[in-house]
Amino acid sequence: MAYTTAYLQAYSDSFIGKSAYPTDDTSIETLAACLRDERVVITGANQATQVLIAHFLSKLTNFSSADLAKLNDSVRDLLLAYLAYDLELSGTIERILTALRRSFLEELSSGHVLEGFALDLLAALATFCFSTEYIFQETAEETIMLEALKPSSDVAHLAAVGCFTPLHGVEAAQGWLGRPVPNSYVRHMLCVQILEPAEERRLKSEIRSLSSVTNDTSALVRAMYEENPFPRWTRYPVPLRDHAMTSANFDILVAGCGTGQHPLKTAIQNPSSRVFALDLSLTSLAYAARKARAYGVSNVTFIHGDILEIEKLGMAFHHVSAVGVLHHMKNPEAGLEALLRVLLPGGQIDLAVYSEIARGDIIAAIKLREAGGFAPTLEGIRNFRQMVLHLPIDEPARKVKFIKEFSSVSGCRDLLFHVQEHRLSLPTLSELLRRHSLIVADIVVPADVKAAFRNEFPTAAYNDLEAWAQFEEKHPETFISMYRVVAEKQRSETAAL
Numbered sequence: 001m002a003y004t005t006a007y008l009q010a011y012s013d014s015f016i017g018k019s020a021y022p023t024d025d026t027s028i029e030t031l032a033a034c035l036r037d038e039r040v041v042i043t044g045a046n047q048a049t050q051v052l053i054a055h056f057l058s059k060l061t062n063f064s065s066a067d068l069a070k071l072n073d074s075v076r077d078l079l080l081a082y083l084a085y086d087l088e089l090s091g092t093i094e095r096i097l098t099a100l101r102r103s104f105l106e107e108l109s110s111g112h113v114l115e116g117f118a119l120d121l122l123a124a125l126a127t128f129c130f131s132t133e134y135i136f137q138e139t140a141e142e143t144i145m146l147e148a149l150k151p152s153s154d155v156a157h158l159a160a161v162g163c164f165t166p167l168h169g170v171e172a173a174q175g176w177l178g179r180p181v182p183n184s185y186v187r188h189m190l191c192v193q194i195l196e197p198a199e200e201r202r203l204k205s206e207i208r209s210l211s212s213v214t215n216d217t218s219a220l221v222r223a224m225y226e227e228n229p230f231p232r233w234t235r236y237p238v239p240l241r242d243h244a245m246t247s248a249n250f251d252i253l254v255a256g257c258g259t260g261q262h263p264l265k266t267a268i269q270n271p272s273s274r275v276f277a278l279d280l281s282l283t284s285l286a287y288a289a290r291k292a293r294a295y296g297v298s299n300v301t302f303i304h305g306d307i308l309e310i311e312k313l314g315m316a317f318h319h320v321s322a323v324g325v326l327h328h329m330k331n332p333e334a335g336l337e338a339l340l341r342v343l344l345p346g347g348q349i350d351l352a353v354y355s356e357i358a359r360g361d362i363i364a365a366i367k368l369r370e371a372g373g374f375a376p377t378l379e380g381i382r383n384f385r386q387m388v389l390h391l392p393i394d395e396p397a398r399k400v401k402f403i404k405e406f407s408s409v410s411g412c413r414d415l416l417f418h419v420q421e422h423r424l425s426l427p428t429l430s431e432l433l434r435r436h437s438l439i440v441a442d443i444v445v446p447a448d449v450k451a452a453f454r455n456e457f458p459t460a461a462y463n464d465l466e467a468w469a470q471f472e473e474k475h476p477e478t479f480i481s482m483y484r485v486v487a488e489k490q491r492s493e494t495a496a497l
């Protein structure tokens with residue numbers, strides 16, 4: 001059956017605020033179609049999927065393959081689609097998947113053969129675990145059971161290993177590349193865990209470097225994102241209509257582009273423009289370059305380097321974007337100044353920086369992390385997450401478990417273990433923009449927030465940051481995903497800079 005986007009969105013919306021939800025086959029098949037069609041954005045499809053998976057899997061007794069055989073076809077398909085093509089995670093699903101992984105390992109250790117749906121599921125689970133960068137806790141018993149597996153001769157053993165460690169680092173896994181494998185989930189696992197990382201390693205050598213990174217803070221930040229490129233993403237970068245600019249032949253700079261979601265959206269949306277995507281982390285850029293190839297996006301050039309050195313590129317841009325990056329520089333204003341030097345007069349800069357007010361719960365969690373001395377390693381991040389998950393219900397820091405970044409190692413590191421983080425208030429941001437003669441053209445917020453602002457401040461100009469500051473006082477979570485402001489560089493020669 002072919003599904004329209006409107007139908008899929010309406011279906012997904014039907015879950016919002018509901019405690020009862022449709023569990024018939026047609027509904028579940030619809031949701032699986034939402035997950036498999038990566039070119040449509042279905043808000044809420046992921047949450048709805050997690051609700052349904054928890055509903056069906058919590059009815060099972062022990063997650064053995066005999067137990068899993070009781071799931072009907074539509075639930076099986078939904079589970080496979082979720083694990084192979086998504087990477088968000090609630091606490092309930094994390095407990096279920098950790099138990100499922102353990103159960104598979106126990107079966108293999110006691111000599112059971114896993115094939116058919118059980119093998120599909122194990123391979124899809126390995127893909128999911130890789131995408132989260134192995135965020136689930138591993139027990140000592142599991143480590144012992146893993147050591148006894150035979151990944152070079154049994155594909156289910158290989159998939160079980162891939163649930164605990166990336167297969168590109170496992171020698172026995174390489175031999176599987178030239179062999180016929182039984183199903184598409186195993187092939188997908190091999191592609192994600194071995195072939196794609198190999199392609200990224202190759203692509204690194206093709207990325208141009210501006211110069212070596214000399215600023216101390218930039219070097220620390222670079223090291224962090226080389227180890228944990230962020231964010232990992234699995235779906236087509238559908239352009240956001242909100243941030244449309246123009247179809248003219250613009251030169252656009254995306255500074256601090258990370259793993260490429262934002263520059264690819266920009267490039268897809270502005271096909272006759274040239275997009276230049278800069279980042280400190282070569283590993284992140286290689287991930288981005290692989291994605292650009294995979295989606296056939298050819299109007300992006302990736303550049304390795306520091307924003308502070310951007311003038312060395314010898315270019316000027318019609319539009320500059322710096323989303324989630326300036327607050328990770330030692331001196332964000334110096335970063336802004338460097339970007340403004342390469343922005344043409346009349347051009348716009350799209351800036352997003354952290355809000356001190358909105359990040360209250362995150363700051364509480366960071367303080368707990370600092371007090372507990374958790375290291376920014378896989379072990380430290382796993383242990384800290386477990387502590388957060390077991391905090392009392394009224395503890396503000398506990399709320400970070402609902403943030404998407406909490407689902408992966410690189411996300412947790414970016415959210416809670418950063419080496420350099422500034423947070424601003426709207427008055428500080430407003431003053432920063434004023435010092436550089438930047439005129440606010442837009443505040444990027446969802447439509448419902450815009451409507452609420454208009455309702456509470458009917459006479460205020462939409463770009464009035466003072467009015468927004470009052471709005472934020474009343475609604476402190478408004479800018480939880482950052483203040484995002486589009487501002488224009490004046491054409492006048494008398495303007496600052």
Ligand SMILES: C[S@@+](CC[C@H](N)C(=O)[O-])C[C@H]1O[C@@H](n2cnc3c(N)ncnc32)[C@H](O)[C@@H]1O
Nearest residue numbers: 225256257258279280281306307323324325328
């Ligand atoms: C939080 S990530 C955001 C990535 C991307 N903008 C996004 O929204 O998905 C911050 C990125 O900025 C990069 N970065 C931090 N400081 C930088 C600098 N001085 N010059 C260039 N990139 C920088 C980091 O390497 C990292 O990839």
